[in-house]
Amino acid sequence: MSNTKIVFEDLLKTVLHSEIAETIGSVSVSQNAVNKKYLTMGEVSKLSGIGTYTLRQxxxxxxxxxxxxxxRIIFEQSEITESITNYKKIGWDDPENKWxxxxxxxQIANLYQDKGKPPMIEDIFRQLVKEELENFSKEILNITKKEKQSYYGRTVLTIKEAAEHFRISPATIYGLIKEDGMPHLKIQSRFYIVLEEAEAYLWRxxxxxxxxxxxxxWKRILQKLxxxxTERELAYKKALKRLEERDF
Known part of the structure; x- marks a missing residue:
């Protein structure tokens, strides 16, 4: 039996090219992402029967x-159901001291003392995929010509599609990219938005x-993010170090 040490991250990197090459022509649409529906403040007020002032509170x-x-404030319908239900049920009371x-x-003070769950291998895999994006720009370009296609489980949208999804104008999307650093892909002279990355960016x-x-x-939410x-970055650095040690 061989004593050669196999690093899992290294194995992922080794097979990445062939896996993407085999999969890229048959990637399916990420239904959970494209089925999300963002609503404006007025639309949420009309659907819930709660006034816009209360919604802002x-x-x-x-x-x-x-x-x-x-x-502009936008809401994802499934994300706000619990908050609206609780408000209608108990108003501003807080019987369980959740707030x-x-x-x-x-919780904030103890957050960094808690090691939490070990980093998921999907986080490392995600970073490896990002490293390989440039090598597959032509394939991605072909995919993005088809409306709302997904690249390895992530939904790639044109600027127009992203604007429609977030209920804003294409000019605002361009502004977020150029001025505020919204995550995006630039292939040749065209910009594309990876939906999941954009949503995470806007959330943070x-x-x-x-x-x-x-x-x-909200500080608690930001601290957790x-x-x-930080945990993802540490996991990735450890994976790179293991790869370097194995190479040498």
């Missing part, structure tokens, strides 16, 4: 999930905008 005081795109400020402060920027104003509940990102 819910986004702030109860950290109801939403995304801020510049000055206890001291408890939230304690939304949390940061409230946390910077001192909102403790920062912690998760």
């Amino acid at each position: 819910l986004t702030f005081s109860r950290a109801m999930p939403h995304r801020k795109v510049r000055s 206890n400020v001291k408890a939230v402060q304690s 920027e939304t949390a940061k905008s409230y946390a910077d104003k001192g909102n403790i509940y 920062d912690w998760e990102e």
